[in-house]
Amino acid sequence: MSKSIQVAMRGTGHFLPGHPVASEALDTRAGLKRGHLEQETGVKSRHFAEGISQIDMAVTAAQRALDQAGLDADDIDLVISANGVPFQTLPSTAPLVMRELGMGDGNAAAFDVNSTCTSFISALEIASRQVASGACCHALIVSSEIASRGLPWSEQPEVAALFGDGAAAAIIGPDDRSGCGIRASLMRSYPSKYEACQIAAGGTRFDYHKNRDEFARHTLFRMNGADLFKLTLKHFPGFVDELLEQAGWKKEDVDLVVPHQASPHALTHMVRQTGFGGDKIVNLVAQIGNQIAASVPTALDHARRRGQAGPGTRLLMLGTSAGVSFSGLAMQM
Numbered sequence: 262m263s264k265s266i267q268v269a270m271r272g273t274g275h276f277l278p279g280h281p282v283a284s285e286a287l288d289t290r291a292g293l294k295r296g297h298l299e300q301e302t303g304v305k306s307r308h309f310a311e312g313i314s315q316i317d318m319a320v321t322a323a324q325r326a327l328d329q330a331g332l333d334a335d336d337i338d339l340v341i342s343a344n345g346v347p348f349q350t351l352p353s354t355a356p357l358v359m360r361e362l363g364m365g366d367g368n369a370a371a372f373d374v375n376s377t378c379t380s381f382i383s384a385l386e387i388a389s390r391q392v393a394s395g396a397c398c399h400a401l402i403v404s405s406e407i408a409s410r411g412l413p414w415s416e417q418p419e420v421a422a423l424f425g426d427g428a429a430a431a432i433i434g435p436d437d438r439s440g441c442g443i444r445a446s447l448m449r450s451y452p453s454k455y456e457a458c459q460i461a462a463g464g465t466r467f468d469y470h471k472n473r474d475e476f477a478r479h480t481l482f483r484m485n486g487a488d489l490f491k492l493t494l495k496h497f498p499g500f501v502d503e504l505l506e507q508a509g510w511k512k513e514d515v516d517l518v519v520p521h522q523a524s525p526h527a528l529t530h531m532v533r534q535t536g537f538g539g540d541k542i543v544n545l546v547a548q549i550g551n552q553i554a555a556s557v558p559t560a561l562d563h564a565r566r567r568g569q570a571g572p573g574t575r576l577l578m579l580g581t582s583a584g585v586s587f588s589g590l591a592m593q594m
Contacts, residue, residue: 266443268389269436270570270594271332271399273562274325275429277549278313281306284422291418298422303525307425307550309409315348318428319405320361326430326562332399334362337432339391339400340371343384345553345583346406347373350463358403370397376448377458378521379580379588380404380554385431386446386590392435393442403430404554411460413481420484423524425550429558441573441593445507449500450586457488458583492585494534500587501535501579508591510575512536517569521580522546522556531579543569556580570594 283306284299291298299305310318319342327334340362342355355371374384381404388400405428412421436442461467461479469476505512518541520531525547532539543560552559557578564570574594581587 265440265593266386266389266393267436267438268392268433268442269438270565270592271432271434272326272328272330273429273431273558273565274322274327274329275427275555275559275562276318276321276325277308277427278310278318279308281548282309287418287422291414293418298419301419302422303547304423304425304550305547308427310407310426315344315405315407315428316354316357316361318407318426319354319358319403319430322405322428322430323358323362323401323403326401326432330399330432330434332432334364335368337362337364337399337401338369339388339397340364340369341384341388341400341402342371342373343380343402343404343554344373344375344406345377345380346408346411346460347375355403376586376588377582377584378523378551378553378556379448379582379586381429381431381557382446382578382580382588382590383448385433385578386443388433389443392433399432399434401430401432402558404428404558406553406555408482408551408553411480411482413483416481417484420482420486423551425552427549427552427555427559429555429562431558431561444509444591444593445504446590447500447504447507448586448588449496450584451492451496452584454488454492454585457485457492457585459483489581489585490530493530493581497531497581497587498534501589504577504589504591510591514575515541515577516575517564518542518577518579519557519560519564519570520578521582522549522560523551523581
């Protein structure tokens with residue numbers, strides 16, 4: 262990218278539903294030996310949404326971002342819902358988030374972006390271009406996920422135990438500081454492993470009227486971790502190098518890495534693969550699990566509230582997603 266997209270992060274917020282659910286409690290539910298799931302996944306606890314909707318979580322996270330930004334909902338003129346799994350198949354989720362925030366008809370544009378676990382990164386780039394072009398002034402990006410609704414506890418308990426629920430949001434606006442904003446963004450897809458992560462039902466692939474059993478059988482998440490690991494091992498380091506080259510940065514120039522919180526083992530492997538020091542990596546996954554698209558903005562809000570991502574910070578957002586795709590964004594805060 263030859264020129265920065267000059268935008269600023271005005272506010273961020275996140276929300277975790279209920280109370281932490283320990284892996285030992287899930288061992289008991291699944292009939293497994295105590296300590297098994299934590300040993301296999303590295304995840305100690307996560308939050309599950311009970312008695313609260315995906316939209317409720319989105320609105321809470323969005324309101325926290327608005328409060329931090331010192332803005333009202335009526336100051337927003339673009340709403341993007343960036344989820345791996347929507348509230349419903351049709352229509353898109355963003356207009357409902359807009360309505361529940363109290364925004365009136367015609368006051369903003371609202372649409373969804375879905376690149377599964379890296380949806381927030383994709384939406385941030387799209388929104389930033391809209392703001393920088395003058396098409397809108399303040400954009401709200403919300404990622405809200407209830408992963409717990411479709412986990413394969415019977416067939417793959419070690420996969421199911423990786424995930425948790427939550428929501429996070431960010432607000433961006435224009436910025437006139439030279440060199441700040443998005444320095445580079447990059448996405449590369451590897452569809453040879455399209456089936457490695459999937460929920461196959463819910464679209465047009467299976468006809469509910471003709472084969473309800475087949476439809477029902479494919480409503481749960483499935484993952485082939487070995488295939489994902491091999492592909493990431495082969496291609497991810499080069500992907501990060503390409504992103505840094507586009508940004509005009511070296512690894513030592515990066516102050517903070519905000520990754521998708523895929524799993525504790527995945528983050529440990531990423532540190533080893535990419536050569537970033539562990540002290541530069543925002544790592545929350547052992548406490549909150551993999552929150553699909555909400556992982557990156559939750560980690561970002563955590564870093565901002567701890568003072569790790571203040572003005573001038575050179576930050577990388579990195580992630581892998583089903584499909585399979587790698588996404589990254591270099592931003593000077």
